[in-house]
Amino acid sequence: MLKRYLPILSWLPHYRRETFSHDLIAGLIVTVMVIPQSLAYALLAGLPAVMGLYASILPAIVYMVFGSSRTLAVGPVAIIALMTASSLSAIAAPGSTDYVQAALMLSLLSGLMLTIMGFLRLGFFANFLSHPVISGFLSASGLLIATSQASHLLGIGVSGYTLPTLLSGLFTHLSELHPLTLGISVFTLAFLLLMRRHGRSSLKRIGMPAKLADLIAKAGPVFAVVLTTAATWLFDWESAGVAVVGDVPGGLPPLTLPGLDPTLWGQLWVPALLISIVGFVESVSMGQMLAAKRRERILPDQELLGLGTANLASAFTGGMPVTGGLSRTVINFDAGARTPAAGLIAALGIGVVTLFFTPLIHFLPIATLAATITVSILTLVDIPAMRRTWRYSRSDFAALLATLLLTLLEGVEAGIIAGVALSIGLFLYRTSRPHSALVGRVPGTEHFRNVARHDVESHAQIALLRIDESLYFANARYLEDTLYALVAERPELTDVVLICSAVNLIDASALESLEAINARLRDSGVTLHLAEVKGPVMDRLKHSDFLDTLTGRVFLSTYGAWSELRPRHAARASIQPLE
Amino acid sequence: MLKRYLPILSWLPHYRRETFSHDLIAGLIVTVMVIPQSLAYALLAGLPAVMGLYASILPAIVYMVFGSSRTLAVGPVAIIALMTASSLSAIAAPGSTDYVQAALMLSLLSGLMLTIMGFLRLGFFANFLSHPVISGFLSASGLLIATSQASHLLGIGVSGYTLPTLLSGLFTHLSELHPLTLGISVFTLAFLLLMRRHGRSSLKRIGMPAKLADLIAKAGPVFAVVLTTAATWLFDWESAGVAVVGDVPGGLPPLTLPGLDPTLWGQLWVPALLISIVGFVESVSMGQMLAAKRRERILPDQELLGLGTANLASAFTGGMPVTGGLSRTVINFDAGARTPAAGLIAALGIGVVTLFFTPLIHFLPIATLAATITVSILTLVDIPAMRRTWRYSRSDFAALLATLLLTLLEGVEAGIIAGVALSIGLFLYRTSRPHSALVGRVPGTEHFRNVARHDVESHAQIALLRIDESLYFANARYLEDTLYALVAERPELTDVVLICSAVNLIDASALESLEAINARLRDSGVTLHLAEVKGPVMDRLKHSDFLDTLTGRVFLSTYGAWSELRPRHAARASIQPLE
Incomplete structure (x- = not known):
């Protein structure tokens, strides 16, 4: 139990x-690498640079x-x-x-939300951010950050x-351009891009061991910081x-107490929720990717606790909202x-x-920091992923594009909210008009296939309808429409078999629709049967009166229904021609 | 084409x-019956009584x-x-x-929204109101209206x-009770309830024809109105x-022009949307029920146009928001x-x-009107439906109860919004942890069943996993977890077959998860196969690179996968014991 909530106990006792x-x-x-980053992100958040350092100490521990x-x-x-x-x-x-105070409050709220979600095991909430939405959001955020750094x-x-505000601001103030600053920026950008593209191979070429070359190439930002700081001095x-x-x-992080102003709580809870979810998703996706490389597992609900307590720590030690960072x-x-001990050492290092x-x-x-942010952030703009999504599914791409555009034009909150709403809306729309097929028997087998696609046996008086979706409120009315249309088109029908092999759920709305269908078909002299109802669905139906009022039977298999109903009609109306 | 948008053309030319x-x-x-009702509902809406009459004339036409x-x-x-x-x-x-002006604006906005939704064929939006949510909302509204009439x-x-506000108001002002008014109320309530319960049978007992007795019993409110009005005079x-x-x-409805104040539009669009949707759902459900009785059909998208134009007419003739009314x-x-000509005659009658x-x-x-509203509205409180929902599904009942309580405690808007959100949330939650089953072969057949429930053949190195849900963003991560756990638990596995017979959709998020699963299983030396992939899903997959990178094959049937993989292992490792 203790181990479950304190993952540290699973590795610390065996530490060698x-x-x-x-x-x-x-x-x-x-330690060395993340200092420029921490300063830069604090400035990006509009906060004093030192808050980025504070947020890298106790939260990490x-x-x-x-x-x-x-x-x-x-x-x-x-x-x-x-x-x-x-x-x-x-x-x-x-x-x-006030701004600093609000940032602490934001960390506090986000920390509370994540911790509570962790205790309630609500990690699945993160699933509502679909990949296209995340992709569109990250690309747009990357562009926004790069533009703001410009x-x-x-x-x-x-x-x-x-x-729009960033671009119009840039064009209006373009005359105030500061040439020396631009010089520093151009130098840093060029240096960073060269180090990133060619640093590793060049260093290896002059005889450096591969691992060290790699490390030095990655430390590009550190060198840029040291060089430009020294030159400025x-x-x-x-x-x-x-x-x-x-x-x-200087000095250790101060002990801070976020205020308890209820107006501020009211203004900040939506942003705090969005920050919590986005931070959680970013952190968990990365954590899963890395854990997979080492055959380890991460527990999403536990991650909520880890990130939640980290944000609480940030709120009380003068920091800002934190999460697991990609580059760090x-x-x-x-x-x-x-082990996480490396994080402890880095945190202590930053403390020193x-x-x-x-x-x-x-x-x-500041220009040096802006250059390092710009170079690292532009990798977020993932054009190949957009192209793949476009090829695979237009509606997923629509969600991606809407998130991207809304984030760029209306800001991060509007973008992420619209993206989530659109993902859910598209899914509901897709499932609200489920695919269904009239099936017939593949001659000589127990298999039943779509009459429109295959050469199969069917019967004028029996309709075998396979419905390819769970039945729930969003498609209950559509099911009624489909069946009423079927019965209206084929007045000779006497039996309708609803094949439920793909029905994983029948909710209360769909149950009412089934009851209505059953009654209406009965009035038209048509018997309604079910076939291939799954165990859990059947258990649920037994808690209602539906099975008592059902005019027909519940068959275990489509073949069972066919063998039972077919001869009955053949005997009763042997002159009836087959379809 | 014209007939499609003007259903009147389908019956007027054949009118006899x-x-x-x-x-x-x-x-x-x-005409006679709906006049008290129209007055009462206008007063309930806080409007002059005559606006209820206006709203019953042109909108109906x-x-x-x-x-x-x-x-x-x-x-x-x-x-x-x-x-x-x-x-x-x-x-x-x-x-x-201002209040009257805002009511006209509300009709206008609601009319515009319904009309636009009709042209865009967005009738399916109404499906997002699940039956339990509607049931909870109607019951709560009935209680609210009855309390307000008290x-x-x-x-x-x-x-x-x-x-809470209504009840606390009632208790605070209880001392202001007006005995004569209470007398009128008690008389009217008793009269209406007696007419409703026993009117028909008593009248028949004294020799009146059944149909007339029925009509007179239903006209109870009219008699109550006439009696109490006469007594008051x-x-x-x-x-x-x-x-x-x-x-x-007196006089014909005035021509009114709703203002174009943008602030008012901003304040009213959410209520107008909710009123539109609730009105549409109420109207369509009733229309479908009645159409079914007469073997007719109604077209939801056309109903949007009908209700939309009716509300526009109401906005321009001094009325209030309207919809298809249950009792009328x-x-x-x-x-x-x-035919709808009956409605025309009633409208002309009310005009006169x-x-x-x-x-x-x-x-x-006013007390008489309040008594007629109270008696008719209490039928909305549907306790048996609540009990049925509780028995059938706890989560549907949770949606019902949440809608009911929130409507009572926070008002109609909060209730309906929360109900919709909860319905969607519950559905997503259910589908986010799909049922899946390891299956094995029923000996001697081509059928495969759950290994946990049936006595079936399986193989230590082959896992046949049937996944009972469409794969989409909300369950993509869960799928990964399930498969990684499976592989982690059974290190001897060499082949995993994902049976997709219940998978009706694989969205871009799920595709990425499948790609990740494929890569990770490959690293662990496990081959991933698919089986029983449906046509539309397969078509979609062909638009991605997944099938190229898939380590295994796509089998048409589970039996095909089994017959192909089984002997291969039997040959390769014949000493391997079966499970």
């Missing part, structure tokens, strides 16, 4: 020294205790930072005390959370107008982390940096 | 004199032209009146000019649209404090209406009353 050396190296690498993934690295991530900024901008001015790259101040670019991170207070997790994984080394961050240009 | 005599009698009966039901009588109905009052009370004071029955002024009860309908302006339709049907006889209405006590 050799595992520690792997984790130590991975932890130190992660808490996740280690409660989370079920062994390699997931928890901290600020780009999408969640964007969603945070977008929802807080409606409430307070970025950077103000203003930092150009050295002009523009803010907004939809593509040396040449005093700050007085030349290059925006820098500026003074970052990949770094952790590639650096050879074996926050305590002693924040003055070094002062001269870090 | 003998049909007319039936329709004339039915029309005159309906327009419906006759565009509607597809031959017996449906269109006009103000109780539920829609309650929803109108509830949504308008947030905007203006009942009875004020204040008129007692002669005290209380308003509100939720049970004779004894001048108005000056004794009995609330009466008062002066009703039953009266029409029982009185022997053959409105022109010349409104002074007669002055002394009609």
